[in-house]
Amino acid sequence: MADVIERLIRSFLDDEQNCRQTTYAYRTTRSGQLLRPYLFRSTGIIEDDSELLSILRDEYGTGEYRIFIRDGSRMVFSGDVGVERPRNHQYV
Numbered sequence: 001m002a003d004v005i006e007r008l009i010r011s012f013l014d015d016e017q018n019c020r021q022t023t024y025a026y027r028t029t030r031s032g033q034l035l036r037p038y039l040f041r042s043t044g045i046i047e048d049d050s051e052l053l054s055i056l057r058d059e060y061g062t063g064e065y066r067i068f069i070r071d072g073s074r075m076v077f078s079g080d081v082g083v084e085r086p087r088n089h090q091y092v
Contacts, residue, residue: 004079008049011069011077021076024068025056028080034066057083 011021025040039060046052056065062083069077 004081005049007079008067008077008081020071022070023052026066027060028064028066030064032080053081053083057085
């Protein structure tokens, strides 16, 4: 999983490229199957991987996601990530 996160971080490093990228997030099943349609699509700038993971956690909940980042027809990133609740999370 650390390798996937490192590749995701690198995909956000190039600011000039980042403004042209489209990010998609899909929920996946425990067996790794992609559930369509996508849950999240962004053509705007996402500052970094932690912002993306926070958006997924806050809007769609914890779980397994497959992330695709495209620059036009070129795939910049593809990988599976797990999103967990923050360790200091407290129920109210």
